Amino acid sequence: MLYIIGLGLGDETDITVKGLEAVKSCERVFLEHYTSILGVDTAKLEAYYGKPVRLADRELVESGSDEILEGAEETDVALLVVGDPFGATTHTDMYLRAVQKGIKVQVIHNASIMNAIGSCGLQLYNFGQTVSIPLFQGNWKPDSFYDKIEVNAKAKLHSLCLLDIKVKEPNIEKLETTGKFVYDPPRYMTIKEAIEQLLYIEEEVRKQGVLSRETTRCVGVARVGQASQKIIAGTMQELLEVEFGPPLHSLVIVGETHVIEEEMLALFRPTAEDKRVETEAESGAGEDGEDDDDSEGA
CATH class of the missing domain: 3.30.950.10 (Tetrapyrrole methylase, C-terminal domain)
Structure with missing residues (x-):
């Protein structure tokens, strides 16, 4: 399963309960890091989620999506997005690429600008x-x-x-x-x-x-x-x-x-x-x- 999870706009505590539960279930967690930024650094996210978080820049999200989606047919992977998952078109593209690979996708929404x-x-x-x-x-x-x-x-x-x-x-x-x-x-x-x-x-x-x-x-x-x-x-x-x-x-x-x-x-x-x-x-x-x-x- 690929989870695309909105983090909201403030800090690590703005994630929804549903989103936090999904993150805790994931083998790998990526934070999309070029369409927006959160008000806290990655270390605070990792401490709150209890999971290591890898920053995903434009190159990784747009050109290296295979690395993010690798193994998602069998294990849970999270792509964290500041704001709401569909606030940027690149996240829609990630959704479509996952579906084309036969990977199930769940979107968990949050507040956005x-x-x-x-x-x-x-x-x-x-x-x-x-x-x-x-x-x-x-x-x-x-x-x-x-x-x-x-x-x-x-x-x-x-x-x-x-x-x-x-x-x-x-x-x-x-x-x-x-x-x-x-x-x-x-x-x-x-x-x-x-x-x-x-x-x-x-x-x-x-x-x-x-x-x-x-x-x-x-x-x-x-x-x-x-x-x-x-x-x-x-x-x-x-x-x-x-x-x-x-x-x-x-x-x-x-x-x-x-x-x-x-x-x-x-x-x-x-x-x-x-x-x-x-x-x-x-x-x-x-x-x-x-x-x-x-x-x-x-």
Whole structure:
């Protein structure tokens, strides 16, 4: 049996009773480790589950699935997923590959950002298409996701924007020059980076008036489901000035609202304590007197 088990969004205790019982029955336990991250490290999971947990990166899940599925016809194997098992398409692919090999699969669900985003006060049935925003890389500045935001805006619906995560990404320059795989440090898109990219696309590329720095309202959410969860609502410009802290971050672009939604959003207005502290690099106070590229990671 292959168990695909959702862990929720917080820590080791967010696993369901059913999920924990399944983990304890398994010979091998893998933790998918590139579409999202949990608020605790692997050691805490192992201590709570009473089982060794192997981190499964993109290469292992997508290219080395045979290793995960090996022997699952006769013994129990668990693939642990942060959030809900079907929050990412790669887990659906794993499900299909197991079925094709004649392996029984049981899915055990949990909370994900897709439903926990309701904690920001916006009603789930007022959301449109979910949008994934990739990190710009050099001259590669994709804007196709803008179309979904535009469709949602015209329908007066909210847009949940999931922000890019890069874990164990090969450094292309070093691969081309040395022929060796050298991996860049993990990088997690921040709300500030997401808004800056959205405004660049609106102001420099599309120019369709879907987004406005001063009037488009958004909700920034960080570490949803964890003790340090942070939710701030304001205009795009206001959120650029907020410090949201460590990952993971998500962004909601607000559509038409109900009075109850407005009352909830009012609870999350930014305060003076939420303001970002401008770094020396951001202020352009470096030795060369020029602005440095802004990059915020974990």
